[in-house]
Amino acid sequence: MEGNIAELGQYIGVGLTAFGMGFAALGVGNVAGNFLAGALRNPSAAAGQTATLFIGMAFAEALGIFSFLVALLLMFAV
Amino acid sequence: MFSLLQEAATHAVEHSEGEIVGHDAAHGTDAAAYGADAAGHAEAAGLPQLDLTTFGNQIFWLVVTLVVLYLVLSRVALPRIAAVLSDRQGAITGDLMAAEEFKQKARAAEAAYDKALADARTEAQSIVAQNRAEIQAELDAAIAKADAEIAARTAEAEGRLREIRASSDVSAREVAREVTAQLVASFGGNADAASVDAAVDARMKGAVQ
Amino acid sequence: MATEATGGGLEFHPMDQFVVKPLFGGTDVHWWTPTNVTLWLALTALASIALLVLGTRGRAVVPNRAQSVAEMAYGLVHKMIEDIAGKDGLQYFPYVLTLFMFICFGNMLGLVPTAFTVTSHIAVTGVLAMAVFIGVTVIGFVKNGSHFLELFWIKSAPLAVRPILAVIEVISYFVRPLSLSIRLAGNMIAGHAVIKVFAGFAAIAAVAPVAILAVVGMYAFEVLVAFVQAYVFTILTCVYLKDALHPSH
Numbered sequence: 031m032e033g034n035i036a037e038l039g040q041y042i043g044v045g046l047t048a049f050g051m052g053f054a055a056l057g058v059g060n061v062a063g064n065f066l067a068g069a070l071r072n073p074s075a076a077a078g079q080t081a082t083l084f085i086g087m088a089f090a091e092a093l094g095i096f097s098f099l100v101a102l103l104l105m106f107a108v
Numbered sequence: 109m110f111s112l113l114q115e116a117a118t119h120a121v122e123h124s125e126g127e128i129v130g131h132d133a134a135h136g137t138d139a140a141a142y143g144a145d146a147a148g149h150a151e152a153a154g155l156p157q158l159d160l161t162t163f164g165n166q167i168f169w170l171v172v173t174l175v176v177l178y179l180v181l182s183r184v185a186l187p188r189i190a191a192v193l194s195d196r197q198g199a200i201t202g203d204l205m206a207a208e209e210f211k212q213k214a215r216a217a218e219a220a221y222d223k224a225l226a227d228a229r230t231e232a233q234s235i236v237a238q239n240r241a242e243i244q245a246e247l248d249a250a251i252a253k254a255d256a257e258i259a260a261r262t263a264e265a266e267g268r269l270r271e272i273r274a275s276s277d278v279s280a281r282e283v284a285r286e287v288t289a290q291l292v293a294s295f296g297g298n299a300d301a302a303s304v305d306a307a308v309d310a311r312m313k314g315a316v317q
Numbered sequence: 318m319a320t321e322a323t324g325g326g327l328e329f330h331p332m333d334q335f336v337v338k339p340l341f342g343g344t345d346v347h348w349w350t351p352t353n354v355t356l357w358l359a360l361t362a363l364a365s366i367a368l369l370v371l372g373t374r375g376r377a378v379v380p381n382r383a384q385s386v387a388e389m390a391y392g393l394v395h396k397m398i399e400d401i402a403g404k405d406g407l408q409y410f411p412y413v414l415t416l417f418m419f420i421c422f423g424n425m426l427g428l429v430p431t432a433f434t435v436t437s438h439i440a441v442t443g444v445l446a447m448a449v450f451i452g453v454t455v456i457g458f459v460k461n462g463s464h465f466l467e468l469f470w471i472k473s474a475p476l477a478v479r480p481i482l483a484v485i486e487v488i489s490y491f492v493r494p495l496s497l498s499i500r501l502a503g504n505m506i507a508g509h510a511v512i513k514v515f516a517g518f519a520a521i522a523a524v525a526p527v528a529i530l531a532v533v534g535m536y537a538f539e540v541l542v543a544f545v546q547a548y549v550f551t552i553l554t555c556v557y558l559k560d561a562l563h564p565s566h
Contacts, residue, residue: 081397081400081401081552084545084548084549084552085549085552085553085556087549088500088549088552088553089496091500091504092496092499092500095499095500095503095504095507096496096499096503098503098506098507099499099503102155102157102506103155103158105154105155106154106155106158106332107154107155107158154332155332155335156332156333156335156336156337156438157335157437157438157439157440157502157506158439159337161346162337162346162352162354162440163440164347164348165337165346165347165348165349165350165352165354165355166337166352166354166435166438166440166441167440167441167444168348168349169352169354169355169358170354170358170435170440170441170444170445171444172358173358173359173361173362173419174415174419174448176362177362177365177366177415177418177419178411178412178415180362180366180370181365181366181369181411181414181415181418182411182412182415184370185366185369185370185373185387186369186391186410186411186414188370188373188376189369189373189387189388189391190391191376192373192376192377192378192380192384192388193388193391193392195376195378196378199378
């Protein structure tokens with residue numbers, strides 16, 4: 031099986047970026063879970079905070095997307 | 109593992125490995141055309157998103173689209189929707205105000221009805237009171253009349269009784285005097301009239317009262 | 318790296334759907350060439366116009382379905398700006414609604430099979446994000462002058478940590494267009510690529526049912542993501558607008 035060491039490194043790196051996405055998933059789940067816990071304690075205040083929920087999820091998710099971007103760059107641009 | 113065609117194409121130029129070339133050919137003419145295109149540009153990256161040669165094209169058409177969309181939305185769509193929404197808001201507030209007006213009217217009508225009912229009731233009560241007063245007055249008058257009549261009759265009767273009593277008193281005294289005079293005479297006495305009268309009066313006092 | 322593709326009949330080309338091609342043949346993409354990007358940008362604009370202009374042409378007090386949806390989109394964005402950026406943010410409402418409609422329909426139309434997703438390209442989302450970034454910065458300086466810089470100088474923090482916070486704030490300010498554009502494009506690329514990969518697995522008979530179910534599930538998820546990403550882009554635009562209009566708090 032032929033190939034060069036740089037390609038091997040690329041693919042290992044791409045695999046490692048999957049960890050980043052997994053941790054971003056943890057973050058998004060944390061945001062949603064805490065929102066739900068708070069919303070169940072005080073349901074009347076929950077409706078006004080959905081915008082904040084989405085902003086928080088977007089920020090947490092963005093970092094996962096960054097790791098996805100790194101994966102794409104490793105695969106196709108390096 | 110992803111095997112991207114354009115990468116294959118660039119690698120084919122570099123390595124000319126039989127396997128990769130075969131893979132390239134297997135993808136068909138469309139893909140081969142793109143592969144050639146990608147290989148043709150020096151800065152063409154594997155990812156289509158990073159192909160800088162298409163950026164000018166995308167940005168130009170995007171700006172055209174956004175400007176058109178912005179103009180149409182801000183000139184046509186938004187004023188129309190805003191007008192519809194404010195119309196609806198106006199209709200709703202108008203209906204609410206009309207409902208409020210009707211409610212006021214209903215309340216006024218109810219108040220008028222209540223007032224008429226109360227008026228009728230007080231009027232009826234005053235009529236009843238008036239009638240009762242009239243009847244009472246008539247009754248009082250009749251009673252007074254009857255009382256007067258009774259009093260008159262009583263007085264008349266008393267007068268007659270007194271008359272009778274007076275006359276009986278006088279006649280009893282006469283009788284007593286005659287009887288006394290005769291008794292005295294028969295007993296042989298000679299009674300003068302004055303002493304007989306005194307004796308009869310003394311006797312009669314208390315008897316005839 | 319091509320061994321699997323030639324070996325088992327499995328062919329993964331998840332990125333081919335993003336290739337920019339001229340519409341009428343040829344290979345060169347000049348800046349004026351009508352490409353598939355042009356076509357789908359035009360369809361996106363036409364869909365937005367169809368909903369917001371044709372949908373409301375009845376001007377009915379009691380709306381029909383299309384008018385209800387148009388009013389819902391209008392109300393969503395209007396309320397978002399009013400709640401987050403305040404009343405004085407409403408003068409930028411047409412532009413924010415344009416952004417929302419464009420991104421939402423771009424994402425949704427991208428989910429049509431064989432469609433081209435315009436919002437999956439960094440060039441497109443980068444222009445959208447840079448427009449927001451530059452616009453918000455200009456508005457901030459025009460409305461507040463040098464007071465706009467107080468956004469980076471946090472008065473409520475102790476004096477000692479303010480320079481450090483200022484550095485962090487400046488960095489996060491300049492990362493905004495990057496994160497806006499990459500979030501949107503990354504979500505679109507990832508979702509479409511994953512659907513393509515699952516579709517590629519359907520070539521193996523043994524796992525085909527699972528693959529097809531996965532494609533259906535991913536598709537439903539992508540419909541949700543398409544809306545949520547448009548919503549998030551718009552809401553972050555409103556947050557940045559709030560920073561520009563009221564930098565001190």
